Amino acid sequence: xxxxxxxxxxxxxxxxxxxxxxxxxxxxxxxxxxxxxxxxxxxxxxxxxxxxxxxxxxxxxxxxxxxxxxxxxxxxxxxxxxxxxxxxxxxxxxxxxxxxxxxxxxxxxxxxxxxxxxxxxxxxxxxxxxxxxxxxxxxxxxxxxxxxxxxxxxxxxxxxxxxxxxxxxxxxxxxxxxxxxxxxxxxxxxxxxxxxxxxxxxxxxxxxxxxxxxxxxxxxxxxxxxxxxxxxxxxxxxxxxxxxxxxx
Amino acid sequence: xxxxxxxxxxxxxxxxxxxxxxxxxxxxxxxxxxxxxxxxxxxxxxxxxxxxxxxxxxxxxxxxxxxxxxxxxxxxxxxxxxxxxxxxxxxxxxxxxxxxxxxxxxxxxxxxxxxxxxxxxxxxxxxxxxxxxxxxxxxxxxxxxxxxxxxxxxxxxxxxxxxxxxxxxxxxxxxxxxxxxxxxxxxxxxxxxxxxxxxxxxxxxxxxxxxxxxxxxxxxxxxxxxxxxxxxxxxxxxxxxxxxxxxxxxxxxxxxxxxxxxxxxxxxxxxxxxxxxxxxxxxxxxxxxxxxxxxxxxxxxxxxxxxxxxxxxxxxxxxxxxxxxxxxxxxxxxxxxxxxxxxxxxxxxxxxxxxx
Numbered sequence: 001x002x003x004x005x006x007x008x009x010x011x012x013x014x015x016x017x018x019x020x021x022x023x024x025x026x027x028x029x030x031x032x033x034x035x036x037x038x039x040x041x042x043x044x045x046x047x048x049x050x051x052x053x054x055x056x057x058x059x060x061x062x063x064x065x066x067x068x069x070x071x072x073x074x075x076x077x078x079x080x081x082x083x084x085x086x087x088x089x090x091x092x093x094x095x096x097x098x099x100x101x102x103x104x105x106x107x108x109x110x111x112x113x114x115x116x117x118x119x120x121x122x123x124x125x126x127x128x129x130x131x132x133x134x135x136x137x138x139x140x141x142x143x144x145x146x147x148x149x150x151x152x153x154x155x156x157x158x159x160x161x162x163x164x165x166x167x168x169x170x171x172x173x174x175x176x177x178x179x180x181x182x183x184x185x186x187x188x189x190x191x192x193x194x195x196x197x198x199x200x201x202x203x204x205x206x207x208x209x210x211x212x213x214x215x216x217x218x219x220x221x222x223x224x225x226x227x228x229x230x231x232x233x234x235x236x237x238x239x240x241x242x243x244x245x246x247x248x
Numbered sequence: 249x250x251x252x253x254x255x256x257x258x259x260x261x262x263x264x265x266x267x268x269x270x271x272x273x274x275x276x277x278x279x280x281x282x283x284x285x286x287x288x289x290x291x292x293x294x295x296x297x298x299x300x301x302x303x304x305x306x307x308x309x310x311x312x313x314x315x316x317x318x319x320x321x322x323x324x325x326x327x328x329x330x331x332x333x334x335x336x337x338x339x340x341x342x343x344x345x346x347x348x349x350x351x352x353x354x355x356x357x358x359x360x361x362x363x364x365x366x367x368x369x370x371x372x373x374x375x376x377x378x379x380x381x382x383x384x385x386x387x388x389x390x391x392x393x394x395x396x397x398x399x400x401x402x403x404x405x406x407x408x409x410x411x412x413x414x415x416x417x418x419x420x421x422x423x424x425x426x427x428x429x430x431x432x433x434x435x436x437x438x439x440x441x442x443x444x445x446x447x448x449x450x451x452x453x454x455x456x457x458x459x460x461x462x463x464x465x466x467x468x469x470x471x472x473x474x475x476x477x478x479x480x481x482x483x484x485x486x487x488x489x490x491x492x493x494x495x496x497x498x499x500x501x502x503x504x505x506x507x508x509x510x511x512x513x514x515x516x517x518x519x520x521x522x523x524x525x526x527x528x529x530x531x532x533x534x535x536x537x538x539x540x541x542x543x544x545x546x547x548x549x550x551x552x553x554x555x556x557x558x559x560x561x562x563x564x565x566x567x568x569x570x571x572x573x574x575x576x577x578x579x580x581x582x583x584x585x586x587x588x589x590x591x592x593x594x595x596x597x598x599x600x601x602x603x604x
Contacts, residue, residue, distance in 0.1 A: 013571050060555045062564050 001026045001200055002047070002092070002169055007070035007080075009039075009046050012062060016042045018224040019070070024169065024202050029195040031215030032204045034245065038221045040204045041097055044173045047072055047202075048094040049084035074169070089117055091168030098177070099158040103147035107138055107157055110146050114161035131160040134190065152183035156190070163194065170194070171202045176210070188214060208246050212236070220245050267585055269566040269578050270559075274516060277523070278426060285418045298418045298486060300526045301425030302479050303506070307518040308432045309475035310503040315513035316436050317468040318448030320373075322381035324503045326364065327357040327473040329384060329495035331480030333391070336404040336490035346410050350481035357477025358470045365469035369462055381497070388495040403491025410485045417486060424482065428475055433515040435471065444468060509547055511557025520559045 002024040009017040017039045024030045034040055045051050051068055058064030072080040074092050088094070102110050111128060118124050132139040135156045141149060146157055155175050162170055172191065176184045188210050195201045205211040212218055212232040220228040220241065228241050236242050265271045281301075285294055310324045335353035338344045344352070360383075368379045391398045398404065410417045435441055446454040447461050454461050484490040493499065503518075506525055511517025528546070532539045554561035567576045568591060570584035577585055582592055 058555075060553055060561070 001075060002202065003071075003073040004043075004047065005071040005073070007043070007046060007072065008068070009042055009051055010067045012065045016224055017046065020221070020224075020226055022219050022226065022229070024200060027195075027198065027200055028217065029192070029201045029203060029215050031211040031218035032202060032221060033206070033208045033211055033218060034221035036206075039224045040221055041173055043221065044094055044097075044171050044202075044204060046080075048092060048171065049079070049082055049087045050094070052081065053084050088165065091117075091166070093162050093165045093167035093170055095158050095162040095170060095172045095175070097173040099151075099154045101146040101149070101154050101157050101161075103145070105146060106143050107146050107149070108142040110157055110161050111138070111164050114164035117165040127164055127166060131163050134163065134193065135160050152179050152187065155179065155187060159187075159190065159194070163199075167199055169200045169202065171204070173204045174206060175203075176205060176207050184210070209248060212246070267578065268576060270563045273566075281523075282419075282422055282426075285415055285422075291414050294414045294418045296527055296530050298414075298421040299483075300522055301421040302483050302486065303502075303526055304425050304519045304522040305428045305432075305479040306476050307503045307506040307510075307522050308429050308515050309472045309479070311507045311512060311515055311518040312432055312436065312444075312475070313468050313472035314504075315507060315515075315518070316441060316444040316448060317465060319465060319468065320377040320380075321472070321500075322377045322504075323364075323384040323497075323500050324380075324472075324476060325495050325497070325499040326360055326380075326384040326387060327476035328480035328483070328499060329387060329490075329492075330360040331357040331477035332484035332490040332494040333398065333404065335481035335484045336407050337397075339407045339485070340404060346408065346481075346485045350478060350485065353481030353484070354474050354477030357473040357480060359473075360477075361469040361471075361473030362466070365466045369465050381500070384495045384500065385497065388492050391492050391495065399491075401492060403489050403493075404484075405489045407485060407488050407490070409488060410482075421482065421486070424478070428478060429515065429519050432475060436515055440464075440467075505547065509550065509557060511559040511561075514557070514559060517557050517559040521557070524558065 002022075004020060004022045007017055007020045008015070020039070020043060022030075022032075032040055032043070042051065045054075046068060051066060055064055055066040055068070058066075068080065070080065071078060074087070074090060077090070079087050079090070079092070102113055105113065108128075111131060112124075115124050115127060118127050137153055137156055138160050141153065146154065149157060159172070159175070162172075175187055175191065179187065184207065191201070191203065192214055203211060203215060212235065215232070217229065217231055218235060219226050220235070222245055227245065228235060228238070235246065236248065242248055265275055281297065285297060288294060288297075306324070306328055309327070310321065313319055313324075314321050331350075331353035333353075334356035335346070335349040338349045338352055339346065364380060364383050368376055371379055392400055410420060436444065443454070443459055443464055446457070446459060447464060451461050480494060483494065506521035507518035508521075509525055510519065510521025525543075525547075529539075529543060532542050535542060550558060566579050568579055569576055570587060570589060570591065572589045573584060573587040575584060575586040577591060583590055
């Protein structure tokens with residue numbers, strides 16, 4: 001469904017991604033783990049078109065000196081070079097890092113804002129119903145301004161908003177940052193549930209143990225390169241990888 | 249003793265100024281400005297040079313407040329006008345010489361900074377800007393209202409000249425402009441400038457680090473008022489007139505245009521903006537009907553290709569940052585002048601790749 005071939009991203013003279021290739025098949029939940037600064041978020045941003053958008057916004061300045069080479073295919077169509085809104089409309093949706101709620105809007109308005117891809121009142125209501133079923137907390141807080149939600153609720157909102165677009169492939173960037181273990185467990189259960197409902201997923205996480213347990217396959221990204229990939233058992237079998245990258 | 253001192257001066261000059269094309273060029277430009285009046289007898293051109301120096305201080309003081317501390321001030325002419333009127337009145341009614349009236353005018357501008365600052369610092373962002381925009385308009389209304397003291401639309405005229413000749417006045421302006429702009433630049437380069445940066449970037453974090461942001465914002469208003477006030481007082485004595493023009497919205501916006509054109513949050517950018525744009529406006533007087541149109545077109549086109557302003561764009565072309573120690577280097581160098589690391593793009597790339 002998603003195929004990344006030799007993706008290289010440089011910001012000025014710093015290379016953030018170096019010939020990264022990965023593949024996500026229909027229905028899979030693929031994990032992407034790695035240490036801080038490995039390039040996980042950059043990979044997400046490159047896939048969803050935000051890197052090119054940044055380049056366009058900052059053109060003419062030094063921060064706009066961004067090069068991106070390689071190919072990204074989504075459902076057989078080449079998407080590197082497309083603007084991010086087009087990519088999102090195709091169904092490749094990014095649930096961004098640090099949740100980024102529209103903080104002055106209420107929960108329901110946030111969800112409505114996410115429903116841009118859903119056309120028609122009926123379809124909208126059905127999708128909203130679906131999201132509320134998945135996250136009953138959001139329905140309880142529907143009229144509340146989203147900045148006043150707790151961290152966990154905000155993450156639910158971010159996921160809910162991403163689901164409102166009716167994604168084909170959902171990329172989630174670090175959903176568990178700053179959450180208590182209890183809420184974390186709840187969140188991962190929801191993510192698994194969403195995946196089982198038929199939405200393909202690419203999950204970026206710091207919590208290696210949880211991610212490997214949930215994901216069918218995982219990639220390990222380190223120093224801007226993919227250093228290993230495979231199922232949990234395969235990765236765990238390799239002593240060097242287990243100790244130096246997974247810390248398990 | 250003197251030899252050691254000279255040697256050190258020479259070394260600093262070579263290491264800090266000649267090593268960077270941007271600084272070398274800035275020094276050359278200032279030098280040229282100082283030499284040019286000797287050969288120019290045309291009072292019109294002398295006047296342009298003098299006003300350029302005065303406006304450079306004015307624009308730099310706006311950059312200090314709005315660029316560094318991030319308090320977008322849309323009524324910067326207030327400081328200029330208050331100082332101009334104060335100097336003019338003190339000179340006309342009390343007969344004080346310019347040496348006294350200009351500092352006193354600047355002091356009045358500092359007071360104006362307090363008057364604007366204290367109520368306005370409860371406001372943030374757009375609301376602050378709108379409030380600052382209102383003050384010079386109010387004062388202009390008062391100027392029209394109390395015609396017998398302020399001269400109304402004609403302003404206060406007949407105040408004493410700065411010096412005997414236009415040439416001397418020009419040199420005073422240039423020296424004052426150079427010193428004040430350098431001072432403002434040094435302020436932004438000091439720990440105080442660091443605090444200003446921090447307040448703009450994130451006021452909450454600045455507070456959490458123990459910085460009394462309200463006090464520093466007030467200080468910024470006063471400092472900015474001081475420098476703009478000196479420029480204003482000087483302007484009044486040079487033109488021998490303090491008119492309502494000095495409180496005009498147009499003048500406030502001129503400071504913003506100059507600064508953004510040259511490069512905001514740099515100080516030297518705002519000075520360069522004035523040096524480029526103010527004479528340009530005079531040259532464009534050759535085409536009076538389309539003067540403003542040409543001016544606007546130049547700005548739009550330049551900012552389209554140099555979104556950070558002219559000076560940062562130019563510096564990016566002639567200087568490059570060392571990837572290791574972040575020291576700036578002339579574009580001609582292949583190795584960093586501080587840490588000797590190679591600066592060639594190819595090698596930098598290769599190094600990042602092997603590291604990965």
